[in-house]
Amino acid sequence: xxxxxxxxxxxxxxxxxxxxxxxxxxxxxxxxxxxxxxxxxxxxxxxxxxxxxxxxxxxxxxxxxxxxxxxxxxxxxxxxxxxxxxxxxxxxxxxxxxxxxxxxxxxxxxxxxxxxxxxxxxxxxxxxxxxxxxxxxxxxxxxxxxxxxxxxxxxxxxxxxxxxxxxxxxxxxxxxxxxxxxxxxxxxx
Amino acid sequence: xxxxxxxxxxxxxxxxxxxxxxxxxxxxxxxxxxxxxxxxxxxxxxxxxxxxxxxxxxxxxxxxxxxxxxxxxxxxxxxxxxxxxxxxxxxxxxxxxxxxxxxxxxxxxxxxxxxxxxxxxxxxxxxxxxxxxxxxxxxxxxxxxxxxxxxxxxxxxxxxxxxxxxxxxxxxxxxxxxxxxxxxxxxxxxx
Numbered sequence: 001x002x003x004x005x006x007x008x009x010x011x012x013x014x015x016x017x018x019x020x021x022x023x024x025x026x027x028x029x030x031x032x033x034x035x036x037x038x039x040x041x042x043x044x045x046x047x048x049x050x051x052x053x054x055x056x057x058x059x060x061x062x063x064x065x066x067x068x069x070x071x072x073x074x075x076x077x078x079x080x081x082x083x084x085x086x087x088x089x090x091x092x093x094x095x096x097x098x099x100x101x102x103x104x105x106x107x108x109x110x111x112x113x114x115x116x117x118x119x120x121x122x123x124x125x126x127x128x129x130x131x132x133x134x135x136x137x138x139x140x141x142x143x144x145x146x147x148x149x150x151x152x153x154x155x156x157x158x159x160x161x162x163x164x165x166x167x168x169x170x171x172x173x174x175x176x177x178x179x180x181x182x183x184x185x186x187x188x189x
Numbered sequence: 190x191x192x193x194x195x196x197x198x199x200x201x202x203x204x205x206x207x208x209x210x211x212x213x214x215x216x217x218x219x220x221x222x223x224x225x226x227x228x229x230x231x232x233x234x235x236x237x238x239x240x241x242x243x244x245x246x247x248x249x250x251x252x253x254x255x256x257x258x259x260x261x262x263x264x265x266x267x268x269x270x271x272x273x274x275x276x277x278x279x280x281x282x283x284x285x286x287x288x289x290x291x292x293x294x295x296x297x298x299x300x301x302x303x304x305x306x307x308x309x310x311x312x313x314x315x316x317x318x319x320x321x322x323x324x325x326x327x328x329x330x331x332x333x334x335x336x337x338x339x340x341x342x343x344x345x346x347x348x349x350x351x352x353x354x355x356x357x358x359x360x361x362x363x364x365x366x367x368x369x370x371x372x373x374x375x376x377x378x379x380x
Contacts, residue, residue: 016355020252022319026346030354045309046296050288052312055211056281057251064285069292076286080278087250088274091258094244105373106366107247113365116339117357119323124346126316133309149310156314161321168212171311178307179300 002071003078009036010063010082015090017059018114024059026121029128038066041132041139048129053168059083148181192265199230200269204257204276211253218253219245222260232264253277334368 009031017024025048032038039047051061063083067076098104133153134145152174159165159173203225211218219242226232233241241263245255254277261273295301327335342357 109369152310174311
């Protein structure tokens with residue numbers, strides 16, 4: 001039962017993530033956190049952090065990670081297969097259309113409409129990540145946010161925008177700095 | 190090209206190594222695939238690689254996987270496609286399996302928990318920066334439809350909790366198709 005759920009959840013993630021890169025992020029959040037509660041937001045953030053530092057597409061990383069956590073190695077295999085399956089079918093179909101008609105006008109038109117929507121969906125997933133970092137997994141509350149997290153976020157964002165630093169370096173920097181602050185400042189973390 | 194075991198082995202090992210050492214997803218791996226399969230192995234012409242890339246980027250799912258399917262099929266038929274998919278997904282699969290085995294134990298550790306909490310803020314900043322880049326690209330085009338779609342779908346996700354994102358994607362895809370065909374017709378209509 002759980003294997004079937006894993007397969008179809010990751011099938012949807014594979015089927016609807018257009019545009020590569022971070023496009024899978026909002027879909028992973030919907031399926032894994034909102035619908036099935038397999039991970040909470042903090043665990044999802046950890047997963048994204050791990051994905052940034054290891055090779056491979058984020059959707060495959062997520063499938064393996066969630067599958068293993070929920071149903072062991074078999075779960076990881078089933079979730080990964082679900083994630084790759086739509087690609088196999090749709091890519092073959094598109095390749096056939098492309099070589100027959102030498103044109104992808106319809107699909108490129110679809111992408112013209114999809115790209116701006118994907119930016120918004122990633123923005124909305126990003127907002128959940130920021131809220132989790134500032135207020136914890138319970139979500140936004142009318143209390144003071146975690147000031148270390150706010151400071152790290154603002155600092156990291158500034159470094160990324162100003163110097164175009166490697167994201168992995170920025171994340172590791174935040175990890176080291178945050179680790180020291182949370183461990184040694186009393187009353188935090 | 191002779192489809193013998195040397196070819197299949199090469200296909201698997203090349204996709205495996207490319208996937209194992211590529212950090213940063215599809216946009217990075219595709220140029221590296223071109224370098225390997227066009228410039229080094231001469232399995233494809235440059236133009237054909239460009240076509241395959243266009244298809245890989247148009248289809249849903251991870252771009253690296255899509256590109257591997259097309260490339261594997263082109264070079265080695267169905268078996269080639271299966272092997273290159275396997276080569277592409279095995280490295281992240283193996284690495285994440287190991288990571289998730291240790292994750293639960295590590296997460297309990299006080300030091301690891303503090304470092305991960307710091308990294309949460311960092312990864313949020315990375316995603317925020319990606320959004321600024323992507324959103325900036327859309328806004329700079331100064332076209333009303335993409336801008337409207339971006340603003341509209343953001344509002345809908347904020348206000349309509351629990352809406353399946355597939356509906357948003359479907360509506361936006363239809364809008365894009367309609368606009369593209371309308372533009373094409375206008376261009377053909379005018380002398």
